[in-house]
Amino acid sequence: MFEDLIYVLGKYDTWLWRGFLLTIELLVISVTFGTLLAIPLAVARVSKKLWIQAVPFAFIYVFRGTPLIGQLFMMYYGVGQLISNIDGIQDHWSWAYLRNPYWYCLLTFVLNTSAYVAEIMRGGIQNVPSGELEAARACGMTPWTTYSRIIFPRMWQMIWPAYTNDVIFTLKATSLASTVTMMELTGAARKIVARTALPYEAFISAGVIYLIIVYTLTFGFKGIERYLRRNERRKDKQPGTAKAASA
Amino acid sequence: MLDLYGRGWQMLEGGLVTVQLCLTVLPFMIIIGLLGASAKLSPYRSLRIIGESYTVLIRGIPELLVILLIYFGGTIAVQNIAEMISGEETRVDIPAFWSGVAALALVQGAFASEVFRAAMQSIPIGQIEAATACGMTPSQIFIRIKLPQLWRFALPGLNNLFQVLIKDTALISVVGVEEIMRKAAIGAGTDKAPFTFYLVAMLMFLSFTTVSLIAFNYLEKRAARGIARA
Numbered sequence: 341m342f343e344d345l346i347y348v349l350g351k352y353d354t355w356l357w358r359g360f361l362l363t364i365e366l367l368v369i370s371v372t373f374g375t376l377l378a379i380p381l382a383v384a385r386v387s388k389k390l391w392i393q394a395v396p397f398a399f400i401y402v403f404r405g406t407p408l409i410g411q412l413f414m415m416y417y418g419v420g421q422l423i424s425n426i427d428g429i430q431d432h433w434s435w436a437y438l439r440n441p442y443w444y445c446l447l448t449f450v451l452n453t454s455a456y457v458a459e460i461m462r463g464g465i466q467n468v469p470s471g472e473l474e475a476a477r478a479c480g481m482t483p484w485t486t487y488s489r490i491i492f493p494r495m496w497q498m499i500w501p502a503y504t505n506d507v508i509f510t511l512k513a514t515s516l517a518s519t520v521t522m523m524e525l526t527g528a529a530r531k532i533v534a535r536t537a538l539p540y541e542a543f544i545s546a547g548v549i550y551l552i553i554v555y556t557l558t559f560g561f562k563g564i565e566r567y568l569r570r571n572e573r574r575k576d577k578q579p580g581t582a583k584a585a586s587a
Numbered sequence: 588m589l590d591l592y593g594r595g596w597q598m599l600e601g602g603l604v605t606v607q608l609c610l611t612v613l614p615f616m617i618i619i620g621l622l623g624a625s626a627k628l629s630p631y632r633s634l635r636i637i638g639e640s641y642t643v644l645i646r647g648i649p650e651l652l653v654i655l656l657i658y659f660g661g662t663i664a665v666q667n668i669a670e671m672i673s674g675e676e677t678r679v680d681i682p683a684f685w686s687g688v689a690a691l692a693l694v695q696g697a698f699a700s701e702v703f704r705a706a707m708q709s710i711p712i713g714q715i716e717a718a719t720a721c722g723m724t725p726s727q728i729f730i731r732i733k734l735p736q737l738w739r740f741a742l743p744g745l746n747n748l749f750q751v752l753i754k755d756t757a758l759i760s761v762v763g764v765e766e767i768m769r770k771a772a773i774g775a776g777t778d779k780a781p782f783t784f785y786l787v788a789m790l791m792f793l794s795f796t797t798v799s800l801i802a803f804n805y806l807e808k809r810a811a812r813g814i815a816r817a
Contacts, residue, residue: 401793402789402793404750405750405792405793405796405797406754406789406792406793406796407753407754407755407756407757407758407768407792408754409757409758409760409761409768410757410768410771410785410788410789410792411789413768413771413772413775413781413785414781414782414785414786414789417775417781417782417785418775418781418782418785418786419782420781421779421781421782422782508646508647511649512648512649512650512651513649514649515649515650515651515652516651516758518651519651519761526649526651526652526655529652529655530655533655533659539655539656539659539660539663540656540660540663543652543655543656543659543660544656546652547648547652547656550647550648550649550652551644551647551648553647554646554647555647
């Protein structure tokens with residue numbers, strides 16, 4: 341059994357390596373842009389005006405209530421077909437991009453991630469203690485300043501564990517790119533299985549790489565969590581000064 | 588409005604298979620979850636290690652990979668076992684439906700064991716001590732004290748998991764089970780109308796997750812009916 345594993349790793353190591361790189365690329369871009377898009381969504385979601393709330397609510401509801409693979413097929417096959425029906429589009433310079441599954445994957449992952457992250461952020465924003473908001477208003481902060489100095493730092497502190505989970509969820513979601521012919525880690529493993537008929541060796545190798553990514557991420561994000569919660573740590577270390585400052 | 592080229596029934600059949608998948612996985616998920624949670628809280632170190640490494644492994648691997656591994660790998664494994672028993676070359680085919688059920692139960696069971704562990708730890712220790720003082724055996728304590736209260740603590744987590752489960756059944760279409768996504772893909776391919784078919788599939792999934800959300804909210808209210816008045 342180990343001969344087969346060594347054979348797979350020896351012969352197809354470049355496929356797995358390229359798959360690994362593409363997985364990381366999809367993950368980083370999806371999480372970055374998904375988070376950026378989630379911020380306005382979450383802020384609009386906690387708005388007191390119903391009509392501002394409604395749009396992000398519907399967006400989040402649809403993207404969290406349907407399977408990602410369906411969203412991906414809808415984009416790639418559905419929207420892709422609508423685009424290809426446009427007259428003369430196939431001779432246009434943009435056609436090379438418009439038929440590439442890469443962009444459809446990224447778009448779907450970014451939208452999907454933003455919906456999940458926005459929902460987490462909504463919880464974080466709503467859990468900022470009202471006393472801090474009142475204090476900010478009493479200090480004469482504008483809503484913009486309140487968000488950047490009080491609400492967002494607080495929100496990140498609170499949502500970080502959930503956000504970490506969501507990044508891992510997105511990593512696992514990138515495996516779906518293999519269903520639209522992308523050669524990321526799962527896609528590479530599937531192609532190896534198709535070539536060699538050795539499902540255990542290929543899928544378990546890919547699985548181990550995923551595990552390494554997940555636990556490296558978990559470890560790194562734990563470190564960032566400590567940084568985000570540095571104010572609490574300072575209080576723990578020097579209770580005397582913290583008390584003096586508050587008195 | 589939506590022209591399904593006479594495949595409306597096909598989509599509904601797919602919907603039925605999706606419901607079947609969810610309801611078949613659910614009991615397995617709960618059993619594996621309870622076993623996993625018990626293993627994690629067990630006084631025996633070896634059981635704790637098994638329980639923890641199970642969730643650690645599953646948490647880090649994409650569901651799709653587990654489904655593929657069980658579908659392609661499971662067939663080979665069962666075939667080898669069958670050949671060992673019968674001693675001759677045999678051809679075994681695991682139905683895609685059941686390999687999908689096994690994969691989803693394995694994945695969701697890992698997350699369920701986290702939910703149940705948290706729920707078990709929420710039960711006040713005094714009640715367990717009281718039960719022990721009354722002379723109950725561990726299994727009696729589990730059935731009479733822990734299990735009835737477990738639901739209340741575990742329902743919000745299970746609600747979430749069931750949502751994930753409904754969405755994850757769509758992944759089984761990859762190995763050819765004719766649930767909603769697969770039916771939609773067939774329609775999308777043969778009738779050249781991917782947008783319509785996937786739109787219908789998404790609406791079906793959205794209605795399923797909505798129904799599950801409403802049902803679980805009702806159950807949560809019901810489970811808390813003795814507590815809510817406080």
